[in-house]
Amino acid sequence: MAQTQIRPEVLIVTPPGSFTYFESDFTQKFNVLKAWESPLPLDQYVTTHAQSVQALICHAYTPVNADLLQLLPALKLVASPSTGADYVDKAECRRRGVAVTNAGDAYSEDVADIAVGLFIDVHRKISAADSYVRRGLWSSKGDYPLGSKIGGKRVGIVGLGSIGYEVAKRLEAFGCKISYNSRSERPSLSYPFYSNVCELAANTDALIICCALTDQTHHMINKEVLSALGREGVIVNVGRGAVIDEKELVKCLVNREIRGAGLDVFEKEPHIPKELVEMDNVVLSPHKAVFTLESFKRGSEVLIANLEAFFSNKPLVTPAMDE
């Protein structure tokens, strides 16, 4: 007689995009507890399963903080479906002996594509031109404002991890000159390294933010850095909103102290400051740089690989404790 396999229990509080698209890949392997389908309030639902749940899949919209962790005394793994696990209280996880994993480089290429897309859009005014045509403003007067050439631009990448590196490779092919700031220098690469992000800004025409949000990078792009970037400078952010001091960014854009911005991430998502919505030198995207079916597939494979490694006492595939 065939043996019924017991599927390990995994709690999901809010379903990540990859789960939504590849649900059956998860449910074949795990007994998925779907908190969002329960009529119970979250804390009551979680408490019902508190003694048995060892693994949790989280989501940026449900912070894994001390309150949630306290409800789950048996928890041993927080598996983040995203690359940035900044919404997980890692210090508290460490204190409780809970491991954290992320998506590793599953999304890097797709995020890099969007960074380049935003960079080109701001300089060449693609979204603004689209809106101009749709609003019926195209006439024979030829009064559409000029853009700015991509080739030859000096681009400073903030965070040369796997996303930053993919951005660098792509923009090199456009004839841009790359330099970077990162936690540490990468001696195997020939791009100039700046340990000071302000100096990087002063020596480039655009900054592309690709780094994780940590205590060190929070508001790292402040007034001083934006002033160093200067009036012709452009900023693109595909990292996390709070790496930039958003209030200062808005002021600089309103006062035309920088040329423009391409933003996929914001400080208080999904809230976007209204000034940004009104400016046509700003291109906005709703934190969707990872949204391709291919990325979600790869992301769910990494998530499942981490859960399988955890339940079979093997080393985790993409641990994220030191991020």
Ligand SMILES: O=CC(=O)O
């Ligand atoms: O923002 C998306 C991610 O961190 O994967």
